[in-house]
Amino acid sequence: MTKRSATAPTPLRRTAGLLAGLALGVAVLAGCSSDGADTDCALDACTVTFDRGVDASASILGVEAKLIGAQGDQVTVEVAGEQLSLTIGQQAAEVGGFAVTLDSVTDQQVQIRVARNAGG
Numbered sequence: 001m002t003k004r005s006a007t008a009p010t011p012l013r014r015t016a017g018l019l020a021g022l023a024l025g026v027a028v029l030a031g032c033s034s035d036g037a038d039t040d041c042a043l044d045a046c047t048v049t050f051d052r053g054v055d056a057s058a059s060i061l062g063v064e065a066k067l068i069g070a071q072g073d074q075v076t077v078e079v080a081g082e083q084l085s086l087t088i089g090q091q092a093a094e095v096g097g098f099a100v101t102l103d104s105v106t107d108q109q110v111q112i113r114v115a116r117n118a119g120g
Contacts, residue, residue, distance in 0.1 A: 037067070045115035052108055060114060063096060067110055075102055075110050086112070 036056030038049045050056040050067035057066040068076040068083060075086050080096030092099035094117065103111040 037065075045113060047103065047111060047113050049109050049111045052106075052110060061098070061116060063098065063114075065112070065114060070105055070110050073105055075105055075112075077110075077112060079114060 035058070036051045036054040037058040039058050039060055040047045040049075041060060044061070046058075046060040048058045048060060048065055050058075052067070052070060057064060059065075063080040064078070066078040068078055070076070073087055077084055077086065077100070079098060079100050082095045084093045084095060084100055086093060086100065086102035088102050088105065090102070092101045092115075094100075097117050099115045099117055101113045103113055105111075
């Protein structure tokens with residue numbers, strides 16, 4: 001039987017490993033990427049702020065969200081492959097197990113919230 005000397009990890013290695021694990025955890029939890037949009041995600045909901053006038057999209061919570069168009073206070077977005085027309089203050093639109101609401105519309109940006117349905 002061969003005895004191997006186990007060396008304890010140094011504090012620097014422990015810290016580096018912890019930071020790498022935290023970074024990976026944050027990336028997995030966020031699960032989002034975007035082009036022409038900013039995302040702010042939690043475990044079961046994301047706020048997406050699209051830039052107007054560009055081909056804006058975001059991959060969030062396992063689905064694609066795209067800004068199709070905006071005119072006045074009405075916005076058309078595509079979420080999980082389905083187009084939705086939204087206005088501020090309307091009840092959430094249901095699509096593919098998600099609830100989608102329009103938070104704000106300006107000349108420069110459109111902000112929506114996409115949340116997993118509790119039952120979906």
